[in-house]
Amino acid sequence: MEQLLAQNKPWIDETWDKMVDKLRKVSVTTRNTLPLGTDETGKYDDKSGGKAGSWTNGFWPGIMWLMYAATGEDTFRQTAENGEETLDKALEAYEILHHDVGFMWHISAGANYKLTGNEKSKNRNLHAAAVLAARYNVNGEFIKAWNEDDVQGWVIIDSMLNVPLLYWAAKETNNIAMKQMAMHHADKTLANHIRPDGSVYHILNYDIETGECLGPASHTQGYDVEHSSWSRGQAWAIYGYVLSYIHTGEQRYLDAAKNVAHYFIANVVSTDYVPLSDFRAPAEPVYLDTSAGAIAACGMIEIAKVVPEFEKKMYMDAALKMMKALVDNHCDFTDNSEAILLNVTGSYAADFHVSRVYGEYYFVEAMYKLKGFEPMFW
Ligand code: GLY
Numbered sequence: 001m002e003q004l005l006a007q008n009k010p011w012i013d014e015t016w017d018k019m020v021d022k023l024r025k026v027s028v029t030t031r032n033t034l035p036l037g038t039d040e041t042g043k044y045d046d047k048s049g050g051k052a053g054s055w056t057n058g059f060w061p062g063i064m065w066l067m068y069a070a071t072g073e074d075t076f077r078q079t080a081e082n083g084e085e086t087l088d089k090a091l092e093a094y095e096i097l098h099h100d101v102g103f104m105w106h107i108s109a110g111a112n113y114k115l116t117g118n119e120k121s122k123n124r125n126l127h128a129a130a131v132l133a134a135r136y137n138v139n140g141e142f143i144k145a146w147n148e149d150d151v152q153g154w155v156i157i158d159s160m161l162n163v164p165l166l167y168w169a170a171k172e173t174n175n176i177a178m179k180q181m182a183m184h185h186a187d188k189t190l191a192n193h194i195r196p197d198g199s200v201y202h203i204l205n206y207d208i209e210t211g212e213c214l215g216p217a218s219h220t221q222g223y224d225v226e227h228s229s230w231s232r233g234q235a236w237a238i239y240g241y242v243l244s245y246i247h248t249g250e251q252r253y254l255d256a257a258k259n260v261a262h263y264f265i266a267n268v269v270s271t272d273y274v275p276l277s278d279f280r281a282p283a284e285p286v287y288l289d290t291s292a293g294a295i296a297a298c299g300m301i302e303i304a305k306v307v308p309e310f311e312k313k314m315y316m317d318a319a320l321k322m323m324k325a326l327v328d329n330h331c332d333f334t335d336n337s338e339a340i341l342l343n344v345t346g347s348y349a350a351d352f353h354v355s356r357v358y359g360e361y362y363f364v365e366a367m368y369k370l371k372g373f374e375p376m377f378w
Contacts, residue, residue, distance in 0.1 A: 001304055001309075001312035001313050001316045004313055004316055004317060004320065005316070005370070008320055008370075011324065012367070012370045012371060013371075015323075015327055015367060016367055016370075016371050018333040019333070019340060019364065019367055020067065020070075020071065021333075022333055022335075022340060023063065023067055023076075023340075023364070024067075024073065024075060024076075025335070026044070026338050027064060027067070027075045027076050027078075027079045028075060028079075029044070029338065030044055030060065030079060030338070031078065031079050031082060032048070032082055032086075033046035033048055033060075033083075034046060034047045034048040034052060034054075034057045034060050034061075034083055034086060034087075035047070035060055035338070035357050036054065036056050036356065036357050037339065037344075037354050037355045037356050037357065038337050038338055038339045038354075038355045042336050042337030042338055042339070043338060044338045044339070048083075048086045050089075051089050051090055051093040051096055052086055052087060052089045052090045053090040053093060053096040053097065053098075055098065055100035055103055055104065056103070056356070056357050056358055057083075057086075057087060057090065057104055058083075058087065058103050058104035058105060058106070058107050058108040059103070059107070059357040059358050059360070059361040060079075060083050060357055060361075061079070061080040061081075061083035061084050061087075061107070061108035061111070061112075062080075062107030062108055062111060062361050062365075062377065063357075063360060063361050063364050064076045064077070064079045064080035064083065065077075065080045065107065065108070065111035065112060065115060065377065066111075066361075066364055066365060066368050066373075066377075067364070068080060068115065069111075069115055069368075069373060069374075069375070070368055070371070070373045080108070080111075080112065081112070083108060084108045084109050084112060084121065084124070087104060087105065087108060087109070087124075088124070090104065091105070091124060091127055091128065094131070095147075097131050098145065098146050098147060099132060099135055099143055099144065099145045099146070099156075099159050099162055100158070100162060101128040101129075101131050101132050101162065101165065102128070102132065102161060102162030102163070102164060102165035103161060103162060103358075104128065105124055105125050105127075105128035105165070106125060106128070106162075106164060106165040106168065106377060106378065107361070107377045107378070109121040109122070109124035109125040109128070110125040110165070110168065110377060111377040113125060114375055114377060115375075122172070125165070125168070125169070126169055126172065126173065128165060129165050129166055129168070129169030129178060130169075132162060132163075132165055132166060133166060133169075133177070133178055133181055136181045136184075136185070137153075137206070137208060137211065139208075139209065139210060139211040140153070140188070140206045140207070140208065140210075140211030141184035141185065141187070141188050141211060142155045142184070142185050142188045142189070142206060142211075143155070143159055143162070143163070143181070143185045144208075145158075145159060145203070151217070152208045153205050153206040153207060153208045153214070154203050154204070154205055154206075154217050155185075155188070155189065155193075155203070155204050155205075155206060156202060156203045156233075157189060157193050157200050157201065157202055157203075157233045157236050157237050157240070158232075158233065158236045159185065159189070159240075160186065160189060160236055160237060160239075160240020160241060160243070160244065161236055161239060161240050161243070161378070163182040163185055163186060163240070163243075163244065164182075164243050164244075164247060164378040166178040166179065166181055166182035167179055167182050167244075167247035167248070170182070179247075179248070182244070182247075183244070183248060183250070186240075186241070186244045186253060187252075189237075190241070190252065190253070190256050192204055192213045193237070194237065194256060194259065194260065197263060198259045198260050198262055198263030198264075199229040199234065199260075199263055199279070199280070200229070200230075200233050200234050200237045200260060201216050201233075202216075202220040202221055202222055202228065202230050202233045203216060203217040203218075203219060203220055204216055204217060205217040221233070221346075221347040221348060222277070222278040222280075222281070222348050223278040223280065223281035223282070223348050223349075224281075227280055228278050228280055228281070228348075229267075229278060229279040229280040230277070230278050230348070231264070231267075231275040231276060231277055231278060231279055231289050231292035231296075232277075232289055232291055232292040232295065232345075234260055234263065234264050234279070234292070234296070235264065235275075235291075235292040235293075235295035235296040235299065236295065237256070237257070237260045238257050238260045238261045238264060238295075238296050238299035238300065238303070239257075239295055239296070239298050239299030239302070240257075240299075241253045241254070241256040241257035241260070242254060242257035242299050242302045242303050242306070243302070243378050245257065245306065246302065246306065254303070254306065254307070257299060257303055258303060258307070261296070261299065261300055261303060261315065261318075264296050265314075265318045267279040268293070268318075268322065271288070272325055273293070273318075273321045273322045273324070273325035274288050274290060274293055274322070274325045274326065274329070274330065274343075275288065275289055275290075275292040275293050275296070275322075276288060276289070277289040277292070277345035277348050277352065278348050281348065285349075287345045287348060287349065287352045287353070288330075288343045288345065288353065289343075289344060289345040290326050290330045290341055290342065290343045290344050290359055290363075291341070291344040291345075291356060291358055291359030291362060293322040293323075293325065293326055294322075294323070294326065294341065294359055294362035294363040294365075294366050295362045296319075296322060297318075297319040297320075297322045297323050297362070297366040298319075298362050298365050298366045298369065300315040300316070300318050300319040300322075301315070301316065301319045301366065301369045301370065302369075302376075303315045304316040304319065319366065319370075320370075323363075323366055323367070323370070326341065326363065330342050330343045331363075337355065339355030339360055340360060340363060340364075341355060341359045341360050341363045342354075342355055344356040344358075344359040
């Protein structure tokens with residue numbers, strides 16, 4: 001693996017420098033905003049209005065903290081701090097919050113605390129963890145996703161990126177219950193969301209009284225409810241389970257991450273290492289999801305770090321191939337657009353080939369990992 005990284009160092013360095021140059025400029029134009037994506041002129045929108053409760057609102061501060069951790073430049077810290085303060089509106093509006101509080105606070109306030117020791121940020125993140133823990137269904141041993149009356153038993157695979165917030169809070173407060181909830185949830189999704197072939201359901205519905213799994217639920221972000229294989233969902237599983245392994249040392253989580261990674265790699269080889277939005281959809285129209293490639297790359301880099309020596313190369317090689325494919329054909333490092341990563345698909349056929357801040361975040365995080373920077377925020 002070291003040899004592979006050394007061979008790719010010129011590419012990694014060149015890409016990193018272009019990325020940092022662009023983000024440095026955009027850190028100024030977004031100083032008081034929380035972007036989701038760019039408009040037709042290439043300018044970022046701003047989702048900081050109202051109660052700022054969108055699940056995507058932690059990613060911009062998260063990118064800025066990654067850049068601050070890597071460069072120490074104050075421009076990134078200022079924009080990150082502003083975004084984190086804006087998110088207080090959402091934290092105070094308890095009822096609007098959902099299971100995505102990990103995406104919102106663990107990489108904004110949590111990153112701030114990790115990097116600077118800021119006590120206010122630590123408290124924000126602990127409040128977010130308490131919100132997540134309160135969503136745990138004791139009989140079902142899962143964390144519910146959303147709030148509406150008719151979705152109280154819905155569990156989505158994306159949640160595997162939210163449970164690291166609970167592992168962190170358990171350690172920080174010496175409250176093992178938070179870790180137990182995270183592991184029960186991880187075990188439940190492992191048992192039911194992951195199909196034997198390594199593909200993954202997006203949403204499963206549970207009986208909220210008995211905890212029985214009732215099968216897939218509607219509103220999938222993939223092509224269809226029963227057979228779909230929504231690539232970003234597969235990527236959430238790869239990265240989410242390896243993170244659960246890193247936090248607990250339980251081999252079954254690493255095995256799950258590897259299983260889904262093998263399935264993912266087998267699928268992307270036929271599309272030049274850029275994932276389709278759904279691996280099991282009609283051949284036409286072609287919807288790509290570059291965000292899935294970036295998230296899966298982050299997961300595979302982490303898998304490569306923890307598997308035995310002679311397994312490492314396969315995961316790192318796939319991660320590099322996916323990142324190179326994004327850089328070669330799906331990135332804009334010019335000033336024509338404020339976003340770098342193009343051709344993200346938000347959900348199948350509804351919101352395709354756009355820029356999205358979560359894709360941008362994982363692209364930046366994967367490059368940060370390839371450069372060898374630490375710490376990881378999850
Ligand atoms: N977590 C929502 C999504 O990936 O679209």
